[in-house]
Amino acid sequence: MLSKAKIKHIHSLRLGKFRKLHGQFVAEGSINVLDFIGSKLEIVDVFATSEWITRHRKEIRKIGIIEVDARELAKVTALKTPSEVLAIFEIPKPSKIDFEKLGSITLMLEDIRDPGNLGTIIRTADWFGIRQIVCSEETVDCYNPKVVQASMGSLARVGVYYTKLKNLIKQKPAGIPVYGAVMNGKSIWEIEKPERLIVLVGSEAHGISDNLLTLLDERLTIPASSEGGAESLNASIATAIICYEFSK
Amino acid sequence: MLSKAKIKHIHSLRLGKFRKLHGQFVAEGSINVLDFIGSKLEIVDVFATSEWITRHRKEIRKIGIIEVDARELAKVTALKTPSEVLAIFEIPKPSKIDFEKLGSITLMLEDIRDPGNLGTIIRTADWFGIRQIVCSEETVDCYNPKVVQASMGSLARVGVYYTKLKNLIKQKPAGIPVYGAVMNGKSIWEIEKPERLIVLVGSEAHGISDNLLTLLDERLTIPASSEGGAESLNASIATAIICYEFSK
Numbered sequence: 001m002l003s004k005a006k007i008k009h010i011h012s013l014r015l016g017k018f019r020k021l022h023g024q025f026v027a028e029g030s031i032n033v034l035d036f037i038g039s040k041l042e043i044v045d046v047f048a049t050s051e052w053i054t055r056h057r058k059e060i061r062k063i064g065i066i067e068v069d070a071r072e073l074a075k076v077t078a079l080k081t082p083s084e085v086l087a088i089f090e091i092p093k094p095s096k097i098d099f100e101k102l103g104s105i106t107l108m109l110e111d112i113r114d115p116g117n118l119g120t121i122i123r124t125a126d127w128f129g130i131r132q133i134v135c136s137e138e139t140v141d142c143y144n145p146k147v148v149q150a151s152m153g154s155l156a157r158v159g160v161y162y163t164k165l166k167n168l169i170k171q172k173p174a175g176i177p178v179y180g181a182v183m184n185g186k187s188i189w190e191i192e193k194p195e196r197l198i199v200l201v202g203s204e205a206h207g208i209s210d211n212l213l214t215l216l217d218e219r220l221t222i223p224a225s226s227e228g229g230a231e232s233l234n235a236s237i238a239t240a241i242i243c244y245e246f247s248k
Numbered sequence: 249m250l251s252k253a254k255i256k257h258i259h260s261l262r263l264g265k266f267r268k269l270h271g272q273f274v275a276e277g278s279i280n281v282l283d284f285i286g287s288k289l290e291i292v293d294v295f296a297t298s299e300w301i302t303r304h305r306k307e308i309r310k311i312g313i314i315e316v317d318a319r320e321l322a323k324v325t326a327l328k329t330p331s332e333v334l335a336i337f338e339i340p341k342p343s344k345i346d347f348e349k350l351g352s353i354t355l356m357l358e359d360i361r362d363p364g365n366l367g368t369i370i371r372t373a374d375w376f377g378i379r380q381i382v383c384s385e386e387t388v389d390c391y392n393p394k395v396v397q398a399s400m401g402s403l404a405r406v407g408v409y410y411t412k413l414k415n416l417i418k419q420k421p422a423g424i425p426v427y428g429a430v431m432n433g434k435s436i437w438e439i440e441k442p443e444r445l446i447v448l449v450g451s452e453a454h455g456i457s458d459n460l461l462t463l464l465d466e467r468l469t470i471p472a473s474s475e476g477g478a479e480s481l482n483a484s485i486a487t488a489i490i491c492y493e494f495s496k
Contacts, residue, residue, distance in 0.1 A: 031479065035477075120485060124485055127470075127481055131475075150482075152479070152482075153479070157477040224375050224376070224377075225376050225377025225495060228374055229405040230375040230401070231400070232400075234368050234484075236482075236485065237371075237372055237488045240485045240488060244489045245492075247473060248437065
């Protein structure tokens with residue numbers, strides 16, 4: 001059974017200020033919830049239908065699950081079609097970015113505002129084995145329910161950090177260049193591929209700010225077709241193509 | 249001024265059945281509206297603030313614009329932040345797919361349900377100069393307001409067709425192979441790149457149906473990192489990476 005207080009609590013976690021206050025976030029959907037259960041995160045509550053519990057008995061052996069019916073889940077879902085499972089997790093304490101642990105590619109995002117874009121970038125990063133994403137403080141919160149949803153469980157494996165990008169770029173080891181995605185840079189087909197690099201992607205509306213443009217080691221562009229008409233690529237698409245090209 | 253009847257009409261066009269009934273759709277946002285105005289589409293109505301009209305006097309010289317204020321636009325917008333311009337256009341009569349006009353890549357989409365994904369695919373196709381996208385009849389309507397929004401004007405330049413894909417594949421000229429995006433196919437890095445091809449992408453939830461899998465000439469996969477954890481890539485991301493790789 002879902003108490004009224006619990007329903008209210010789950011609803012409140014859609015808002016950043018309550019996620020901050022309680023230090024918790026909500027995940028929905030089987031893949032998402034199972035991936036978080038399998039991660040190091042602290043579980044607060046898991047609510048699921050009896051069918052889901054039966055189906056996933058193996059993966060959830062040691063975990064207390066509160067059985068609810070589909071009607072109850074419909075009351076708390078942030079999705080159009082409620083999933084059979086919803087869970088609350090503790091937001092992990094922010095750790096410091098570890099330059100030693102940076103893989104071949106580190107993503108850096110400046111002011112990505114669309115939760116679908118951030119979630120998709122986290123999912124894509126996970127596919128290409130990228131383990132750390134550094135975001136400007138104005139980037140959408142990665143525990144926003146729409147980000148969690150679009151990340152499809154990958155948020156359980158990819159570290160997302162929020163910090164002042166300018167300071168971070170200045171503190172990074174000298175051997176790791178910063179490549180920024182811009183409209184009129186060097187073609188990504190022709191660019192040198194260092195062993196380790198930071199890829200910076202700017203906001204959907206404004207691209208990379210002047211503030212950070214001056215700190216780039218290289219400006220790169222995904223060439224459009226001469227017959228192409230689009231003014232730009234979606235931020236998550238551009239990020240994915242760059243991750244793909246550099247992870248070859 | 250926006251009359252009550254007009255407000256009701258605009259609202260109704262969010263639903264597929266009314267778009268079909270009236271043969272019209274709504275576009276919002278400056279890029280979108282200007283791209284459609286510049287296309288061959290018939291304009292029904294354009295509503296804009298006086299500031300927008302002043303700013304775009306050049307592009308809209310010959311067009312009758314109905315001046316409205318921001319408060320009125322807020323009443324009819326489908327967006328979180330209303331744009332300064334909203335327009336109604338006639339949906340063009342569906343034309344037949346012209347195999348002669350197929351470019352180097354033709355996209356074929358099976359049951360893409362998410363409007364953001366379809367819109368992003370249209371935008372990406374436009375960037376890479378792809379002029380025709382063929383969709384299964386279960387794919388989301390390309391005149392859905394969220395598709396129009398995510399396409400960022402590219403729907404004005406890319407033809408989107410709805411048909412039975414199986415029949416179409418059987419009718420296509422023999423020299424154009426069909427490559428399908430699957431989970432365990434040949435690596436896209438190693439695959440032969442024909443001069444002209446059809447790229448088939450399946451639905452978000454189920455991938456390519458068995459029905460069409462048997463008709464593929466080649467199954468291709470975007471390799472994940474050995475350290476990657478994501479189960480799959482988002483459909484619009486996979487499509488973009490394939491378009492990128494084949495348009496080099």
